[in-house]
Each structure stands twice: as C-alpha cells, then as structure tokens.
Amino acid sequence: MKAVVVTDQAAGTAGMTLTERPEPTPAGNDVLVQVHASGFTPDELSWPSSWTDRLDRDRTPSVPGHELAGVVTALGYGTAGLSVGQRVFGLTDWTRDGTLAEYTAVEARNLAPLPGDVDFSVGASLPISGLTAWQGLFEHGRLQAGQSVLVHGSAGGVGSMVTQLASEAGAYVIGTGRAGSRRTALDFGAQEFVDLESDALEDVGGVDLVFDVFGGDIGRRSAGLVKEGGILVSIAGPVEARPVGGLAIDFVVESDRRQLAEIVQRVRSGRLRTNIGTVVPLDDAVAALNPTAHVRGKTVIRVRP
Numbered sequence: 001m002k003a004v005v006v007t008d009q010a011a012g013t014a015g016m017t018l019t020e021r022p023e024p025t026p027a028g029n030d031v032l033v034q035v036h037a038s039g040f041t042p043d044e045l046s047w048p049s050s051w052t053d054r055l056d057r058d059r060t061p062s063v064p065g066h067e068l069a070g071v072v073t074a075l076g077y078g079t080a081g082l083s084v085g086q087r088v089f090g091l092t093d094w095t096r097d098g099t100l101a102e103y104t105a106v107e108a109r110n111l112a113p114l115p116g117d118v119d120f121s122v123g124a125s126l127p128i129s130g131l132t133a134w135q136g137l138f139e140h141g142r143l144q145a146g147q148s149v150l151v152h153g154s155a156g157g158v159g160s161m162v163t164q165l166a167s168e169a170g171a172y173v174i175g176t177g178r179a180g181s182r183r184t185a186l187d188f189g190a191q192e193f194v195d196l197e198s199d200a201l202e203d204v205g206g207v208d209l210v211f212d213v214f215g216g217d218i219g220r221r222s223a224g225l226v227k228e229g230g231i232l233v234s235i236a237g238p239v240e241a242r243p244v245g246g247l248a249i250d251f252v253v254e255s256d257r258r259q260l261a262e263i264v265q266r267v268r269s270g271r272l273r274t275n276i277g278t279v280v281p282l283d284d285a286v287a288a289l290n291p292t293a294h295v296r297g298k299t300v301i302r303v304r305p
Helices: 009-015 042-046 120-125 127-140 157-168 179-187 216-223 257-268 282-288
Strands: 002-005 017-020 030-039 067-075 087-091 103-107 111-113 148-151 172-177 192-195 207-212 226-234 247-250 276-281 298-302
Touching (some): 002 282, 009 042, 030 120, 087 257, 127 207, 157 179, 207 216, 276 282
Parallel strands (some): 226 247
Antiparallel strands (some): 067 087, 087 111
C-alpha cells in the first residue's frame, strides 16, 4: 500500500516521503480501515510518540497522521461494536502507525460511525479539533451558559471549533489572533476579537474561561484575566502561570466515541462548520504538508478519490 513515512525527527515535515508499505494486520480489538481521508497536525512530529512506541523503542520509519475517515475492511480477534463495510471516523493511537496511508489498523473503541451524508474529508477534519474543543470546554472548563470565554487562535482548526461550541452553549465568546483572522473568527461566532499584534489583551477584562492554544507569554498574561473561580484551559503544555483564585488545567485530547457522535451530529444539522482549507490527494501529500506560503484552514489528505 502507499503510505507517507518519516524517519528523521530533525527534518520534520521536510523528511516525509511517499513509499510502499505492507498492509497492516488488525490485532485483537482492532479494525482494519481502508482510509478515504486523513488529517494531519504538523506539531505531532515533535511528539516522542511519533518516533518511539510505549516501551520507548524506536519505531521508524513511522506513518504519521492520527485523524481518519474510511471504511472498515476487517476485524481483529474479539472486536465488537463495528462491522465490515461500516463507514467510520476517529482518532488513532499516538504510538502506532497513523493515517497517511491507504490502510491503518485502529482500536475499535477509538472510532465512531460516520453517517452516510457526511463526506469523508469532513469526517477526517473533525477528530482532533472537535474532541479537543469539546473536552477543553465541557470536561475541563466546565462551561456553563452565560459565561464568558476567551478563545486564543479563534480562527484556527481548534479555535474555530471552540468558538462555535461555546457560542452554541450560550457563552459570550471573545476571539484572538492576527488581524487577518478577525473576519473568520467573527464568522465562526465570536462576539469580539482581539488582535494580538496591536490590541491590548489586558483590555479584555475578567473572563470565566480562557482556552489557550499558544502558551508562552500569551498564556502567562491570560492567567491574569481569569475571574475568581474561573478556569484557564491549555493545550500548549504545562501551564506556566496560574490564575489567582482560579484553576489552571492542561490536557491531551483523548478519543471518545460518544463525543465524536455528538460532534458529527452538529455538523449534519448545520450547527458546526469545519475549517478545511484545502484537500489534496495522497500522491501530493508531501508537498501539501510542506507549504511555501501560509495556509488558512486545515489541510486534509484525500487517500481515495
């Protein structure tokens, strides 16, 4: 089968190559999925799990990508809950070969049914951004209607999902980003927008929840904006500054079938929009994931026509 592989951590996405790999065999509780579309997060090539397995053994050449939509073609021993021929989407294990390939083996529990009226490219764009937004807002951020939320990177893949889900939940959303992202952030549902290059972040005042995707100086300054009893949620690694009288939580997204079902139903009903920038075939994946100019929206790799 065709697959994109990486062998050199220092090279990052520039070290990607398209090659032939053996088709994987599903282990117990796995399914084999014929991948129709795959998402990719460039940051994953800096994660140790992209290069070593759970026992810290080198696993290169490894196949990157952890978001997929496709069709189940085989079941591993003891696998239940899914069937051959079923359309699925989801998030694969961090320490196993991923989804930039024609086939991948995935634990069945990490996948959810993909309704027939949702395109595979849309399905592949949802797992990381959708689950990250859902878990950050509702599990870790304990968001309630009427609260105020500061969403950093609100026009990005994760931020646009956070903005939409928070708005739907009845929150007042303040988005941030570069000036060129203002229109996109407002279109996704932000009531206000802060240009981090020219506006004073501190003028936002107190908020109930900060959703931080940047960390660093922005994360440290954001801690001071959290109200008494509020929460700073970060996906940018360990929190460097904690709110006075509030909580600070950093987390890594996990697959959840029920949450995936909630997310895709919102897409079907028009309550949630994806932020896809471009869709390219697998043969062009290496070039597309090494862009020479800034790319807006998520790049999705279409593995099958």
